[in-house]
Amino acid sequence: MKKSRVEALTDAIVAIIITIMVLEFKIPNTPRFIEIFDSIPELFAYIVSFIFIGVAWYNQHYMFYLVHRITKRIYWANNLWLFTMSLIPIVSAWVGRFMDNIAPQLFYLLFFTAWNIAYLILSKVILNEMEKEHDKTGIKKIKNMCSYQFLISWKFPALIIITAIAIWIFPPSGLVFSLIEIIINGIYTSPDGDKLEGPTVK
Secondary structure (H helix, E strand, O other): OOHHHHHHHHHHHHHHHHHHHHHHOOOOOOOOHHHHHHOHHHHHHHHHHHHHHHHHHHHHHHHHHHOOOOOHHHHHHHHHHHHHHOOHHHHHHHHHHOOOOHHHHHHHHHHHHHHHHHHHHHHHHHHHHHHHOOOHHHHHHHHOOHHHHHHOOOHHHHHHHHHHHHHHHOOOHHHHHHHHHHHHHHHOOOOOHHHOOOOOOO
16 A cells, blocks of 8 residues: 555545644634633634644654555554544633643543554554554654653653542543653653655555
């Protein structure tokens, strides 16, 4: 299966998700600044989700560049990853509208956990294909990714547990903790991630 086809499908779905998120953000009913301030929670949820998508897409693009071909398993693992991401407009709108409530924050945490698991599955499936092709360089690069290292370590379940507890104490902390994890993964991306060039099919 051509990588370009799967990459095009992925890019299109990600673009649609971002568009839906923007449309969920309500325009103030009056020209007063106070209306904007009333929308700050929704704006914050949108910003967190937008950064989340940006970092997620960047890391997925990096892995797809490294793998030589797209197998059925990679295709369906990528679809699972996209499915979990497609829930962002729903969870983002709900948590933004009810920032101080526990249920929406826990739902966002549940979504965040599901997405990370789907991303880890995609990483593992790609690594499995690389092992079959004896691509030691590609395997090393993916295993050295900050996001991969985080998800296979004790830090991931620890963060989920700590965040769940923090939500019961102070609900908005759920979104804040998610933002911190996203920013860290965004900063510590692979050093050669911005040097990718050339054809995507080898």
